[in-house]
Amino acid sequence: MLRNGLEPWHLLIVAIVFIVLFGSKKLPDTARALGKSMRILKSEAKAMKDEGGTAAAPGGRTVEPSAVRTSAEAGRAAAEPPAPAG
Known part of the structure; x- marks a missing residue:
């Protein structure tokens, strides 16, 4: 059936x-x-293989995993009112 693969x-x-x-x-x-x-897919796959513990940010910067927040965490942080001083 597919003996020759894709033909022209x-x-x-x-x-x-x-x-x-x-x-x-x-x-x-x-x-x-x-x-x-x-x-982007290649750079993310390369960052996942990297054993150094850093991930490539979209701008090409490297960031520590502890400094990366998920979008859900960022949304909660933006929605929470600031803690009262005192």
Whole structure:
């Protein structure tokens, strides 16, 4: 059945489907977004493999795991009123 894998005409059909679905004007933006997502995925996978205990922040900085707050913790901290002084 799938003895030869993808043949050139299979790739042509896939390209036509992508053009029909996304339109020729949105394809470069879609490809750019996909490339950016792949770079982020690679950097996160590399950070997870890193045994040094630091994680790469989106800006390329490294932060200690104790300094990283989840979005839920950040939301709770923003919603809580400040403690009264005294």
